[in-house]
Amino acid sequence: MTGTEPTLTYVYAVAARTPGLGEVLARLTGVAATPLTLLAAPGSAEGAPAFAVSQVPAADWNATALKAHFEDITWLEQTARAHHQVVEALAAHTTVLPLRLATLYEDPDRALTALREQYEQFTDRLALLTGHTEYGIKAFITADADSDPLPTGTVPAVSPGKAYLRARKAQQHAHEEHHQAAVRAAQQLAATAARYAAAYVRHPAQSGPLARDQGENILNDAYLVPDEHADAFRADIEQAAAALTGVRVEITGPWAPYSFATPPAQPAETGTGARGAPT
Amino acid sequence: MTLTPADAPMPGRQVALVDLLDRLLAGGVVVTGDLVLSIADIDLVRISLRALITSVSTLTDEPSPPDPADGEAP
Numbered sequence: 559m560t561g562t563e564p565t566l567t568y569v570y571a572v573a574a575r576t577p578g579l580g581e582v583l584a585r586l587t588g589v590a591a592t593p594l595t596l597l598a599a600p601g602s603a604e605g606a607p608a609f610a611v612s613q614v615p616a617a618d619w620n621a622t623a624l625k626a627h628f629e630d631i632t633w634l635e636q637t638a639r640a641h642h643q644v645v646e647a648l649a650a651h652t653t654v655l656p657l658r659l660a661t662l663y664e665d666p667d668r669a670l671t672a673l674r675e676q677y678e679q680f681t682d683r684l685a686l687l688t689g690h691t692e693y694g695i696k697a698f699i700t701a702d703a704d705s706d707p708l709p710t711g712t713v714p715a716v717s718p719g720k721a722y723l724r725a726r727k728a729q730q731h732a733h734e735e736h737h738q739a740a741v742r743a744a745q746q747l748a749a750t751a752a753r754y755a756a757a758y759v760r761h762p763a764q765s766g767p768l769a770r771d772q773g774e775n776i777l778n779d780a781y782l783v784p785d786e787h788a789d790a791f792r793a794d795i796e797q798a799a800a801a802l803t804g805v806r807v808e809i810t811g812p813w814a815p816y817s818f819a820t821p822p823a824q825p826a827e828t829g830t831g832a833r834g835a836p837t
Numbered sequence: 838m839t840l841t842p843a844d845a846p847m848p849g850r851q852v853a854l855v856d857l858l859d860r861l862l863a864g865g866v867v868v869t870g871d872l873v874l875s876i877a878d879i880d881l882v883r884i885s886l887r888a889l890i891t892s893v894s895t896l897t898d899e900p901s902p903p904d905p906a907d908g909e910a911p
Contacts, residue, residue, distance in 0.1 A: 566873055572866060621874050628882045631889075638857050658865035658883075662873035672870025680866075694856060761859050762891040768855040769890055778859070810852065816860030820867065 565613035566620065567663040568592070570644040571814075572607045572655040572673075572680045574688070579608070582651045588612035589640040590619075597666055599674060607655075607680035609673050610648055611666065619662055628660075649814035653688045655680060656816045679821070687815050690782050694810035695751050695795060696764070697744040697777035699737060736804060743802040744777040750798040754791040755781035759817040773806065780817035788812070855890055862886055 583594040598608035627633045645656045663669040761778040783791045799807035862883045
């Protein structure tokens, strides 16, 4: 990108300032292959919130262009992964509050003004999240052992229609029981996870087109775990998962605290999500 | 019962897009100020993109949440 091309300021995350943060940023590449810089209030102290930003071409990132891009799954994936890569690299080095995808300001000055306006909020949240890591726990219903085709061999002394309906009813009943058992297993798992977590967020179960291949998702939680409990958390989940029947369990992470970046005072997006606060 | 392997954290490991979007669209700080896209626009985008991950029908059969009060405070 040339120096004369108009740009916008893309913000990736709020990061707690450290002496080495500038160097970490210098090694990173952001969205649209742009270099990262730190945007901080002049004279701000170590540990103070700063923005990790890059300058992106305005023509491709203005409101109109963005709305078109968001329809494009390839663009979306590339942008999400580039954003995430920056957030992850920062999180490996300091405490971060990841920002939502495609947070852009007209210029660094406006971004800095926004940073200043939310300085206290960011400071408080960074303090709460320090020493914590997010993990995802997902549970899927495993293939139903009773989903065999309807029995055809033994036909009882009733009409074929009635026999079919009976068999169908029994099959549905078995399927329902299988489902309920899996839900109970997922609840047990969530209770185990919650013992270690300072907070958790219940994301809606994944079932859209992007989630098709993974089976029926019945639990999609994020847990904020103090780092000193991370090993025990993982070990206990693995143990609990091994003892459960009817569900397949997946642990994701460690994640930067995406699901906990916003204070719980703000309502959860889904209406069903519970959002606990680290204490 | 089955715990999916390959869940160990590895540098450079590619996370599933579905899990990443779950976090990038539902989570993350929403900053205020003089944004290029208004918060309302961002919300619209988020809602339409979330349809890639979650269909409305799944919101009904979720298990009830555990009690976070049981969690060990740091």
